[in-house]
Amino acid sequence: MLRKGLREVATALARALHWAGLQRSASWRMAVFDAAPAGAVLVSQRGQETYLVSSADRAIARELYVKGQFDFEKFEKVMHLLGPTFRPALLLDIGANIGCICIAAVKRGLFERALAFEPEAFNFSLLTANIHLNGLASRVEARNMALGARDGEQLLFELSEDNFGDHRVSFGTLDGRFSEARRERTVVRCESLDSQINGDLQGCLIWMDTQGFEGFVLQGAARSLESRPPLVVEFWPYGMQRNGSYDALKQAVLQAGYTRFHDLELDGGAVPVSEAAFDAVWKRLGVDGRFTDLLIQ
Incomplete structure (x- = not known):
């Protein structure tokens, strides 16, 4: 009523x-x-x-x-930090949801094309429709899958009732701050990023928001990271603690040879990459649910 x-x-x-x-x-x-x-x-x-x-x-x-937009001010901040020497060509949008980053980035001429990964079926249906509604079918490709450490996995995925950006890989039914025990669960296909990417990654930006699963995605991207394309990763201690991915994130970034990062929540300068520097961000945020995004170069 x-x-x-x-x-x-x-x-x-x-x-x-x-x-x-x-x-x-x-x-x-x-x-x-x-x-x-x-x-x-x-x-x-x-x-x-x-x-x-x-x-x-x-x-x-x-x-x-x-x-009319979501998180795009953050995207524009990243482009500013990358500077004029970065020549944007391909955007990899990992955890693309319904397309609010990849569609705007390509439609506004900031990138030539995008490859978007979204594992959840309903989000993916809206993502596909939104690509067509914006006339970008030839420039934005969507793939209905999760990315992770290995190819051919079937991952249990838990669905939020009221935050469709918080669907995530499930690591058990233990309840937490976001009513995880009550969530519906489904199975999604998972592949590695390395199996999905062929060719030169010059001018590539990897934009990743996978609700704490980022470390495992990077584990499956060792070859893709060899040329050190800039990464934007959500850094969410609660999610990483829940699924045990934090060490994988640090190791992947260090092994690939990245040298600095910007904490996009702050206005400070670049911070040299090290385990201690990442641990300091973790300590600042705590594990109660706060998060930030890091531009890693």
Whole structure:
């Protein structure tokens, strides 16, 4: 009844006021999103891109619907830090969700093309639709799989009810801060990044948000990392502690020969790569759920 009442109020306001003006209002768009039936698919045309989003996703989809983009300010900060000597060509979007990074990056001309990996079936269906809606079928390729340390694995995947960016590889049913014990679980296909990439990685940026699984993805990318393409990885101690991937992340970065990183949450300069430096970031964030993103070069 509450949702029906909100929809009736929204309809009345739309009739009383200019519709285009309402569409530009973030408060209005938030009210429309929150009043939508559970699981409805909405069209977001707030920004330069068009996205289909699910009203059940209270995180990425909600922000896309209200603001027209998600995390793209962070992406632009990374491009600034990479500087004019970096010649962007290929974006690898690992954990692409519904395409808010790879689609905007290619459509706005920041990259020539993108290869996007998304393992969860519903997110992948929206990702594929969004690529076509934005006219990027020839420039953005989507693959329905997870990436990890080995080829041909079947991974148990746990699904968040209200944050479709927090679907992640499951390492048991022990409950935690995000109601993991109550999550529905499914099986997803997993391959290594090295098996998916052929050719020169000059001008490649690897953008990775896999909810704590990043270390295992990098384990399966040893050959791909030989030329040290810049990496953007989510650094989430809670997730890494839960699945035991932290040591794998540190070892992969050190073995590949990366030399510095930027903590994108902070405005400080580059930090030399070392185990101690990564441990300092871990200590700053703690294991209660805070995270940051690191640009590793």
